[in-house]
Amino acid sequence: MNQEYNFAYLDEQTKRMIRRAILKGLAIPGYQVPFASREMPMPYGWGTGGVQVSASVLTPEDTMKVIDQGADDTTNAVSIRKFFEKTAGVATSEETAKADVIQTRHRIPEEDLREDQILVYQVPIPEPLRFLEPRETETRKMHALEEYGLMHVKLYEDISKNGAISTSYAYPVKVEGRYVMDPSPIPKFDNPKLEMAAIQLFGAGREQRIYALPPYTKVVSLDFEDYPFEASKADHACDLCGSETSYLDEVIMDDAGGRMFVCSDTDFCHSRRAAGHVGAQGVPFEEDAA
Amino acid sequence: MYVAVKGGEKAIDAAHAWLAEERRGDVNVPELSVEQIREQMTLAVNRVMAEGSLYDPDLAALAIKQSRGDLIEAIFLIRAYRTTLPRFGSTNPVDTEAMQCDRRISATFKDAPGGQILGPTFDYTHRLLDFKLAADGEAPEAPRRETQAGPVPHITDFLNKEGLIQTEADSDETPRDLTREPLELPADRALRLQSLTRGDEGFILGMAYSTQRGYARNHAFVGELRIGTCAVEMDIPELGFAVEIGEIELTECETVNQFAGSKSEPPQFTRGYGLVFGQTERKAISMALVDRALRWKEMGEDNMGAPAQDEEFVLYHADNIQATGFLEHIKLPHYVDFQSELELVRKMRAEAQAQTMPEAAE
Numbered sequence: 265m266n267q268e269y270n271f272a273y274l275d276e277q278t279k280r281m282i283r284r285a286i287l288k289g290l291a292i293p294g295y296q297v298p299f300a301s302r303e304m305p306m307p308y309g310w311g312t313g314g315v316q317v318s319a320s321v322l323t324p325e326d327t328m329k330v331i332d333q334g335a336d337d338t339t340n341a342v343s344i345r346k347f348f349e350k351t352a353g354v355a356t357s358e359e360t361a362k363a364d365v366i367q368t369r370h371r372i373p374e375e376d377l378r379e380d381q382i383l384v385y386q387v388p389i390p391e392p393l394r395f396l397e398p399r400e401t402e403t404r405k406m407h408a409l410e411e412y413g414l415m416h417v418k419l420y421e422d423i424s425k426n427g428a429i430s431t432s433y434a435y436p437v438k439v440e441g442r443y444v445m446d447p448s449p450i451p452k453f454d455n456p457k458l459e460m461a462a463i464q465l466f467g468a469g470r471e472q473r474i475y476a477l478p479p480y481t482k483v484v485s486l487d488f489e490d491y492p493f494e495a496s497k498a499d500h501a502c503d504l505c506g507s508e509t510s511y512l513d514e515v516i517m518d519d520a521g522g523r524m525f526v527c528s529d530t531d532f533c534h535s536r537r538a539a540g541h542v543g544a545q546g547v548p549f550e551e552d553a554a
Numbered sequence: 555m556y557v558a559v560k561g562g563e564k565a566i567d568a569a570h571a572w573l574a575e576e577r578r579g580d581v582n583v584p585e586l587s588v589e590q591i592r593e594q595m596t597l598a599v600n601r602v603m604a605e606g607s608l609y610d611p612d613l614a615a616l617a618i619k620q621s622r623g624d625l626i627e628a629i630f631l632i633r634a635y636r637t638t639l640p641r642f643g644s645t646n647p648v649d650t651e652a653m654q655c656d657r658r659i660s661a662t663f664k665d666a667p668g669g670q671i672l673g674p675t676f677d678y679t680h681r682l683l684d685f686k687l688a689a690d691g692e693a694p695e696a697p698r699r700e701t702q703a704g705p706v707p708h709i710t711d712f713l714n715k716e717g718l719i720q721t722e723a724d725s726d727e728t729p730r731d732l733t734r735e736p737l738e739l740p741a742d743r744a745l746r747l748q749s750l751t752r753g754d755e756g757f758i759l760g761m762a763y764s765t766q767r768g769y770a771r772n773h774a775f776v777g778e779l780r781i782g783t784c785a786v787e788m789d790i791p792e793l794g795f796a797v798e799i800g801e802i803e804l805t806e807c808e809t810v811n812q813f814a815g816s817k818s819e820p821p822q823f824t825r826g827y828g829l830v831f832g833q834t835e836r837k838a839i840s841m842a843l844v845d846r847a848l849r850w851k852e853m854g855e856d857n858m859g860a861p862a863q864d865e866e867f868v869l870y871h872a873d874n875i876q877a878t879g880f881l882e883h884i885k886l887p888h889y890v891d892f893q894s895e896l897e898l899v900r901k902m903r904a905e906a907q908a909q910t911m912p913e914a915a916e
Binding site for chain 2: 304
């Protein structure tokens with residue numbers, strides 16, 4: 265552990281400031297709390313918000329897991345995990361069940377999380393109304409007045425143009441019947457999982473916003489009675505572990521259009537294969553085969 | 555046979571090693587020292603200090619070396635370092651009237667007390683490549699003369715005496731700190747100036763240029779541009795008086811802008827203001843023009859809908875560290891989101907085809 269910096273890099277006053285924002289966020293689920301985001305030693309847009317939130321909730325005894333696109337070994341997940349190993353000296357794990365704090369980009373783990381876990385999301389654009397109204401001064405007003413008509417018009421226009429709501433990720437949700445919230449760019453497949461036992465914290469560093477979902481908060485994906493929300497995924501089973509319920513990545517195998525589908529959650533896939541499940545193109549599991 | 559993508563960690567380590575090797579370049583060429591960069595790439599050092607918001611030429615030079623000359627990367631290194639520094643307190647406002655000027659020009663008066671000092675400027679050089687410099691970098695000695703002692707009054711003060719230029723109201727209010735509070739709008743002028751002085755030189759230049767070309771035009775004269783060193787003083791509570799803790803080089807620009815007057819104000823000139831670390835005059839002049847454009851509301855001017863008048867647009871997009879981070883993050887994997895888009899497009903195409911097929915059969 266690097267002693268030149270404070271535990272988990274940020275100084276204690278900064279962590280206090282961030283914790284206050286987190287508590288406020290938990291008290292008003294779905295509300296975007298402005299916070300004085302710091303310049304981190306990794307670029308804005310690469311998870312600085314999530315890193316600051318994780319740094320503020322981590323304790324020395326915690327075990328941390330970092331995923332990007334559901335995988336522990338994607339380059340930026342590796343980089344963030346190394347950052348916490350170096351600056352906080354915390355234990356890390358790739359196993360969802362063993363982690364106290366999980367920082368994620370773009371996915372919710374397949375395995376159900378528990379009450380003693382915290383899921384930290386990296387958020388690029390926290391404002392669900394941003395692409396309808398570019399001005400922050402306007403969108404804050406719209407939230408204050410609960411003026412969400414514009415969002416419903418957008419979804420309606422999607423249906424009238426395309427026959428379906430053409431948002432497939434960062435699908436907007438309504439939290440406890442009050443705030444419309446951006447769940448970060450998770451695929452809409454993950455939206456139903458937003459109602460969970462763990463605490464969910466959302467950090468947007470560049471945009472200087474933190475928001476939160478306390479355990480078991482009611483989270484409803486926006487839809488219409490005649491066009492109900494549908495959590496969709498590729499219509500396949502995982503070719504490695506055979507799971508029919510997990511979210512899948514499509515991998516191009518050759519230049520003749522050959523493809524295979526594999527779990528995006530690498531820990532989920534790995535543990536299924538370790539338990540003896542074999543998919544259509546998989547081979548029986550051997551330790552360190554991957 | 556596909557196995558889950560592994561090896562990110564090894565790839566990162568190898569990439570870093572390669573990067574370090576590329577930074578060094580050909581080992582038969584002597585290595586650049588930080589001192590060489592500090593002394594001979596001074597204007598790059600100044601830009602890194604200004605946009606990095608940290609006055610330390612040695613660290614800025616080190617950052618330039620480490621970033622292989624990518625100045626935005628160097629600025630980023632400085633910002634990330636700066637944010638970890640403890641704060642001991644704040645200094646008194648610097649007195650730019652007491653500046654030891656290396657350069658001081660006015661475009662509005664042929665001469666004025668304190669005189670015009672051209673200083674070390676590129677302005678009247680012919681931009682011809684100096685091939686001699688490729689072989690021999692020794693410079694001739696510049697002629698010297700005694701400097702004038704005492705403070706050099708600001709040009710705008712002369713206009714102020716006649717009431718020809720708008721007086722800026724004094725305020726003892728502690729300005730909001732952009733680096734310690736989230737940016738919230740509307741921003742007052744102090745906060746706008748903070749944002750502009752650390753904003754990207756190219757962005758501020760582009761914004762300023764757009765006002766000159768008619769997007770919220772308010773013709774600016776460079777009332778005064780001065781570059782030099784100023785003492786930085788700090789009140790020490792235990793002593794009960796202020797002591798000088800160092801000197802910094804600054805560029806200050808005050809523009810004199812046309813103003814027709816309004817219902818409440820008689821016709822008079824108005825000001826734009828730029829103050830930047832180091833010798834950074836392009837940035838300081840740009841800053842003054844954008845500052846003036848952003849003041850349309852307090853001046854009772856019309857909102858022309860010009861980008862440079864739009865405080866939210868300017869302040870949210872001026873920071874190159876925020877901009878470059880978010881721009882470059884699209885290099886990160888997005889295959890989960892892309893996969894969901896793929897599924898959606900496939901589904902919508904299948905539905906569209908199913909709808910057109912019966913028509914084709916008719």
